[in-house]
Amino acid sequence: MPKDSFNIADAESFRNRIARHLRTSLGKDPEHATLYDWRMALSLTLRDLVVEPWFASTRKTYKAKAKRVCYLSMEFLVGRLIEDVTVNLGVETVAREAMEALGQDYSTVVADEPDAALGNGGLGRLAACFMDSLASLAIPAYGYGIRYEQGLFEQHFDNGAQVETAETWLVQRHAWEFERPEVSCPIHFGGSVSESGGKAIWRPEETITAMAYDTPVVGWKGKWANTLRLWAAKPTKLFDLESFNRGDYLAANAPESLARTISRVLYPDDTTDLGKELRFKQEYFFTSASIQDILRRLLSEGHSLENLAEHVAIQLNDTHPAIAGPELIRLLVDEHGMEKRLAVETARACLAFTNHTLLPEALERWSEGLFARILPRHFEIVRFIQEDHMRRSGSDVRVIENGEVRMGELAFVMAHRVNGVSALHSALVRQTVFAELHDAYPERIINQTNGITPRRWLYSCNAPLRDLIDETIGTGWADDLQRLSELRANAEDAGFQDRFRAAKRQNKMRLAKWLKGRDGVSIDPDAMFDVQIKRIHEYKRQLMNILETIALWNEIKDAPNGDWTPRVKLFGGKAAPGYVMAKSIIHLVNDVAATINGDKATRDLLQVVYPANYNVSMAELLIPASDLSEQISTAGMEASGTGNMKLSLNGSLTIGTLDGANVEIREHVGAENFFLFGLAAEEVMERRTMAGFAREAINASPRLKRVLDQVASGAFSGGDTERYRDLLQNLFDHDHFLVTCDFDSYFETQRMVDVVYKDTGNWTRTAALNTAGMGWFSSDRTVRGYARDVWGVPSLTRNAAG
Template sequence: MSAGVKTEAEKRKQISVRAIADVEDVNSMKKSFNRHLHYTLVKDRNIATPRDYFFALAHTVKDNLVSRWIRTQQHYYDKDPKRVYYLSLEYYMGRTLTNTMINLGIQGACDEALYQMGLDIENLEAIEEDAGLGNGGLGRLAACFLDSMATLGLAAYGYGIRYEYGIFAQRIVNGEQTEEPDDWLRFGNPWEKARPEYTIPVNFYGKVVETPEGKKWIDTQVVLALPYDSPVPGYKNNVVNTLRLWSAKSPVDFNLKFFNNGDYIQAVIDRNVAENISRVLYPNDNFFEGKELRLKQEYFMCAATLQDIVRRYKVSKFGIRDAVRTSMDSFPDKVAIQLNDTHPSLAIPELMRILLDQEHLPWDNAWDITTRTCAYTNHTVLPEALERWPCSMLACILPRHLEIIYHINHLHLEEVLRKWPGDLDRMGRMSLIEEHGEKKVNMAHLSIVGSHAVNGVAWLHSEILKSDLFKDFYEMWPEKFQNKTNGITPRRWLLLCNPSLADLITDKLGDEWPSHLDQLAKLKPLAKDKMFQNEVMKIKQENKMRLAAQLENDYGVEINPSSIFDIQVKEKFQLYTVEKAGVGTWRSTEENDNFCIIDSILLQVKRIHEYKRQLLNVLHIITLYNRIKKNPKGNFVPRTVMIGGKAAPGYYTAKKIIKLVNLVGRVVNNDPVIGDRLKVIYLENYRVTMAEQIIPAADLSEQISTAGTEASGTGNMKFMLNGALTIGTMDGANVEMAEEMGEDNIFIFGMRVEEVEALKVKGYDAMEYYNSNEELKLCIDQIKDGYFSDGNAGEFSDIADILLKWDRFYLLADYEDYIKCQDRVNEAFMNKRKWAEMAINNIASSGKFSSDRTIAEYAREIWGVEPSWEKLPSPHEKV
């Protein structure tokens, strides 16, 4: 079956969707579509391109959003509820069109309208650019949370940066990653609306002076923050919330000195210095880079957002339109600010600056307001991910904020000493300012001290925060610490990406489950039902056949659709970085990091390997390859392994792993002895849209991080919801997934957290495992000796050295158990009834992992607001 060909079931479904579309709605859609084609795009059907048709459709759908959007904001103004502000430097939104049609309930009418005009809606949907304003899990989580906040009827706003260039496009050339800029705005964005009337000045540099009114920040350089609003519709409830993204602009009077000198050209060119702030997303996730531009991005977003929040707080109906709140005392009762990791942590000193310098509140009052307003979500336990900004940089760029941070720290340490008199070691550990080496501000510590709630994103992760990473803070404020296990939106990750399975579930449960995912538990009695098993597995097989055809078209590799589709994907590889220091040498970008030089390549001793452990997956691929080569006539369960992810441009080792996967795949895929029993595909430019194709077709999801390193994971939840089984360690949300479905429905292997800790204490000797396992030894020797790189022994010798000398994630310690667990996967896959039963139990156990549940917990337990399932009035009434 070629890519893009619909199955008979899909054709029947599309016809049935059209059949129930209201005739009046269809005619309205056609009229709106033609109006936008003519008057918005200035085209007619004779010269219009498919992209023109996409934009006409997008504007038509947006028309159905606008009245709901305005009504929602009017409702918030009239009722004056407590508002939630979600601050995130990343939003990995993906495509908007299909998700919006589903949430508004107009997909059938749009499909039928286009069909009557001779257009295919799927072809137009495929034209939309992914909004890749995030690196991976953190940004995608923010997108799911926005969807859930709207679905739960919360008065919520997302705030971030409108990057001109999102996460780069990845291309694989000769097995190696190359990067291309993600110019996602080159054709325009039909969903956003610029709001120049709400442009806000943001200050940098300058100095702080004492005045009779208090401290004053003067002689600053001003950058303007221009907001762009995008609608975020809830699911069939007429609620449309707002995502506001800031774009950096130079002020009108930029570089006046150049104008005065007559150098007009230089003045215009120097606008870029200010506007570069929102130019590009930093391609780093779970790794901190202390770059000045990144600091400016973080403060730019926080400063613009806080000013906007204060403006909205002050302008309130209060029975008299445009009355102004003059007191800030009720600010925490009307405003909740959630910091998505430490990237927006400068919101804490910025809010203090506003309250102290502009509202002229006393310190204690300002601090009480700030801590009652702000809450902090931690997303990682990896030390290289924790932000620590040099005090010298802050003193230059944000001098007033550094003063405020110093005073926060002074009062905080006084409180520590009152609780633990004389414990200077504890005081040093809990200080916001790290004194060893260059003085730095620990932004996680600032976030904890300045917030009333601190949460991890899975039960295990939250326990590690309390017992290890933030143990001192937990002992001081146990009441601050909470857990909020992550979730995913079932609208995008089942209803949109797997419509056939969604229809089957609706047939069994009714149509409320997309906003009440716990109803999936009602499917558990059907797990052993042979007819239901057949229906579920038929849908899975159709998804696999569609994906196999697409992969053959894209990569030229013929895939066996009856093989196990074994998938490990991550939006981006997250690795510790090295950078070139000269001819033939490399150096660490992090101070005080141990390193050595091998074959002219610098390798960090402590922090070079990657916690998702794609290399462990590669070792399994090579093991399977060697087993087939050793016994060509053996009975092997066919398997297609897919790995995807982007390495940040400076991440040398991640790029090496990507090349290794591609070269191993080249050998495996072209070996006639192997045939269709094993195939390896590296998924180029993995992103949200590709995930929507890959996840419904997966049989097996690889979640194999070292126990204690993954905060939560959300990819594991997406696969589970779509009926893929998981092979994984007891890490992140895998722990809770196993609790929900039972360990007999998941493939668990490897060390637990306590065993990892015991191994650290004992000392990890990779050579011990290497020498005691012949299959493992052969795999590593093949990597080292150039077996997969045309005999080039030096190509991957550094990868072998990492595994044997500098692996802080203990791959070899888990290898043997991992291989045995994969053998159990093969056995289970051969028992089709048992596999189907396990897959249904996975789907039926997914209810906990809805982002609706997560957001409801945030709302009640952190933000102090109550979710609402009530629909707003119909938008067809007058606005």
């Protein structure tokens, strides 16, 4: 535990606080309290402890008139907060002892907390890691997002196919938030724009209210806390009594129902026009509310809006909040009377944009018709931004082109800094998706390689390894992750290897117990745990993984007496509801799992496990237990990745391509400690220019052809030869992500993994060197880079995490 952690009384005092909340906040006595009651009482007790540093940090920020960071993100994948808060406050032992003294199993109480359904993948988890680091570094900040009632979705499998149901995390009270009805902003849509006295007048057709819910985010050792402010959509007219009294009960509730739709679901299916409109409204809703809130706060402090950039840095996490530029200009011009060109420059000086993709189709675009209909005033402003950009830069790049408003280009033009999230990604951003804009603004694109918080992703989730590190190098590494390099001196030591291996086995047994309890699935902790956990997308190549699994199964069946290395292939991740190909890949993984796991001849050597509804809490079980990390995306496609960092930090060896942050991980852990395969980014681009490359690769690989023939014949789908026709046809005719070209290299490298895994001492040494080499990948380092190179903000304490 951190020795100079937040000042907290002994377990008896903590126990009394819990008991008091049980009585006064939950209205229960211990004899009648449910698991929910105990969990809420513990959460509220912990929240009480967070409030003090939260208030103190706010007062210090106001007193110093400090510049703030405002981080706008559609996702904040925070996971469970009991563990997060107890670790950062240093009260984990006290909380555990107090709950046990009250007759409650601490681990059971913690596990009862639902994951906050506020994100899906790496984008949202990065935002959560940044919030942790901003607080740990004592940098004043607000995170801004949406308080989704139903989140993305809860994933289930029906005969192997993904089925989506609504998340229910807010059915129960959310203990950590503070409702702020006094902090509300009007959000307008539609209508028309006219001019009066040289001033634009927007007369909206629809108005809803954004209401704030605040969650304090406490940093390491409880020395600083920032605010995560999430917006919920409310109607301006809560209830139509006139409609109700005439018997039209649906109409009476319509205002509330329509408003709540805005903040109900993360990433609504946008394959329909109504879905597109809802997603566009969502993005404007939270961005407008956030910008209004920022200006309100600055004006209340007496600041001038003309030097806005001296007081606030606004970071756009991907293109979702790209409307921030036009919205900030609208407010400065229409509401505060600023001259238009000055407003553009003022807005740009505040705004910075993080690009997370190299896929042009992933850079959002909205039809001119939709954009102009929903935000007519903003459409005018976007036209002005475009004209101003083209006039000043001489560039031909347009924000509005071919009937679409291009949000990536809008975000770029309106940002004073644009950053990629790994060295390779930033270089490719300059060369590909934003090449022409880079020519026009050669100093604008910089790199800030992503990072992860070690407090959540080792210290909290991997107690066995944490304790070993503490005993080996001391306890100062959680806020100075570069100190992990000190472990290198112990990597060859047999005693240290035994303890490192024992920590891994303890985590594997924990995962095995959890899988058995939740899903009834038995796995062998002595087998290699081969893990691929990320959202399901073609470029991440879960398809290649499962095809290689079939090929391995074939080889085991062909040579049942061979010297095989037992493996458990673990998958985790969700596919977007409208992403047909990704959902087909999920179905195939589960079909293959059912076949292979049912094969008595091979199931002791090979299993496939896909636990449904992957989330942060599941990751906290899977990552510490992983032996092999699958980072197999097509080179040049993954912006960075952070799962690769978490797995390597926890002593998992990587099999991967030269893609995203894999490149930098390989440099830091050592090329000899990384299983590299596949084409490089330049080779990928070259291969795509060759006609028929996929069929040629398939014909050149008897092993791959056999696998594809099996899938086509219905060997894994009960004889259904149609189920995977489109998936296979895409591989033969297109294969944009080069599964066929990298397959043989992947398979051969996996057999090298088998050989190394059998050498227990060498494998453990290599795993320890992976952990030792990951100090650079702390999100503290990343946030310091943003603070220095993008935001221009200092820490407000000398004791910030180092």
